[in-house]
Amino acid sequence: MKGANNKKFIPNLSYDCVIFGFNGEKLKILILEYHNTGLFALPGGYIKKEESLQEAVNKGVEERTGLKDVFLDQFQTFGKLNRTDPDATRSILQAKNKDLNEKQWMMERFITVGHYALINYENVNPKPDNLSDSIAWYDIKNVPQLMMDHNEIVDKALEVLRNNISEKLIGMNLLPAKFTMKQLQQVFEAILDETLRRTSFQRKMLSMDILERHEKLFEGKAHKAPYLYSFK
Amino acid sequence: MKGANNKKFIPNLSYDCVIFGFNGEKLKILILEYHNTGLFALPGGYIKKEESLQEAVNKGVEERTGLKDVFLDQFQTFGKLNRTDPDATRSILQAKNKDLNEKQWMMERFITVGHYALINYENVNPKPDNLSDSIAWYDIKNVPQLMMDHNEIVDKALEVLRNNISEKLIGMNLLPAKFTMKQLQQVFEAILDETLRRTSFQRKMLSMDILERHEKLFEGKAHKAPYLYSFK
DNA sequence: TTCTTATTGTCTCACATTATAACAATATTC
DNA sequence: GAATATTGTTATAATGTGAGACAATAAGAA
Structure with missing residues (x-):
């Protein structure tokens, strides 16, 4: 039964x-x-x-x-x-x-x-x-x-x-709506399990025309504040 | 029942x-x-x-x-x-x-x-x-x-x-064992549904180091005979 | 205020890759 | 032996990427 x-x-x-x-x-x-x-x-x-x-x-x-x-x-x-x-x-x-x-x-x-x-x-x-x-x-x-x-x-x-990492949906779903370039790079590094070059990474991401730049993020740290970005 | x-x-x-x-x-x-x-x-x-x-x-x-x-x-x-x-x-x-x-x-x-x-x-x-x-x-x-x-x-x-077209297995399974560069290009063009540049295609294929060059194929046509290739 | 520090945004240069065009090689036909 | 069609190779320009340098700047220290 x-x-x-x-x-x-x-x-x-x-x-x-x-x-x-x-x-x-x-x-x-x-x-x-x-x-x-x-x-x-x-x-x-x-x-x-x-x-x-x-x-x-x-x-x-x-x-x-x-x-x-x-x-x-x-x-x-x-x-x-x-x-x-x-x-x-x-x-x-x-x-x-x-x-x-x-x-x-x-x-x-x-x-x-x-x-x-x-x-x-x-x-x-x-x-x-x-x-x-x-x-x-x-x-x-x-x-x-x-x-x-x-x-x-x-x-x-x-x-x-x-x-599939190059698809914007990947990063979009693992990050908050607004994020810094460094955070985005960390997602990529965690997925790929390798360190990436900061300048090349930034240039590539910006050239893909998928990011929108917003206000800066002031974290109270003693250095230049990064911009926040979101996916278009 | x-x-x-x-x-x-x-x-x-x-x-x-x-x-x-x-x-x-x-x-x-x-x-x-x-x-x-x-x-x-x-x-x-x-x-x-x-x-x-x-x-x-x-x-x-x-x-x-x-x-x-x-x-x-x-x-x-x-x-x-x-x-x-x-x-x-x-x-x-x-x-x-x-x-x-x-x-x-x-x-x-x-x-x-x-x-x-x-x-x-x-x-x-x-x-x-x-x-x-x-x-x-x-x-x-x-x-x-x-x-x-x-x-x-x-x-x-x-x-x-x-x-997946860049994988050698694709072409390998749609062509005879030996084929000309032109035939290989035609497979790519049929899959992608676009025409490709002959010289770039040839250089790219050869640089990938997946092809072995064999004897020439004499088709009885009035022009230079192409080489035959196979996948390594 | 001014200097220091850490990090970010941008730029430069060298190098590699790719696109485009030109040219040389060569089976066959005429 | 010249003409023709296609192939293999080379040359040149355009583009993309790696590596580093440098200027900008938010906060803390002097």
Whole structure:
């Protein structure tokens, strides 16, 4: 006998999301830790039969971050036969005293659609899902071992993010509305994991004609105040 | 009562494939026409429960083209709620006198994983699938109206192909093993849909250090014979 | 007030890359 | 052997980028 959830979701299909944030210095991602199992995983979920894939992912990201209308990019679907791990799923469910019979469908083979999200780190208060104890920011250079193929998903997300860095939407979604040239450069450096030349970077950004210059930012520091910029 | 197929495949999930070929002049794709319906569609299919996504797509492309180990790139998963069209599917099945009861699962909502393939146009003899009358090459600039969201899938495939054109694998899979610089340029021009400067193109290709120069090709024309190249 | 300090905005110069044009090389035909 | 069409290479100008220098300036110190 299978439970109600079996009718609610599309079987054998899930989504996972690498949620990137920038704390002003380093690039981070959100990772869940499941109750009493020592298992870490990406935020993710299932797609209801009467909702679009994008709706499902949007809703999932909103539940973890509280943010609506987040920048989302779907980058790859992972469909290896043995990518999922029924034993791990079972222990996660057992640790929460779930009825395994009702959750039998979760132990089947799953194909997952990988997404990444870019969010403004500032006013986010991440919330764990109903199977996990905690959700926390991890430095992208210090991601723990994750369940199943989730490390591979993170690596691919970062690769795609690096390839798309020239799009203004990337920076726009990791920074506040107004930012200094230095902050923008720090975002690029965090994503690319390399230091950039200040003068070349500034010249390039200005020549792209995507920035609007605003008033100066007086930080109370003993040096010339930088201009604030926003994306056009 | 549902038929055997319902147990064989992952429900609600399919793949579609934009199969690109280059006839020496123009970029083309393979399109199926279903029996007695006037409906056109991309080659595609379903994923068996005990095979990987990639295996399924490889097998599907092999069935249509006879070619094994084709270059395949998975570029996007399409998950809108109403992207599929049960009425169209029904009429395709009816035109082939299929038992609709047994094929009920095919009328459900489907999420599809979009791929594109690059194949050497020369020695391919495309074969229609068991629901279609014909499979034929269509100029990429002259694609007919397709079922469901398949035109959108084609557009996206072309966009991704253009973005990936600098990878040597692109040209390698659309040309014979040995080719002239002019042929290579024609592939680029067909994909990008713009004319390129001969000298710049040649210098760029040679500087990338991906080509090996072989003997000259004597075509019996009244001008200097071009060198043949292959990818390293 | 004036000087110092740290950082920013801009400029310069050298160098690399690319666009554009010109020219030389060469299979074949006449 | 000259004419023709196309290819391979070189020359020159325009553009883009790396590296450094320098001037501007907000705040603190003298």
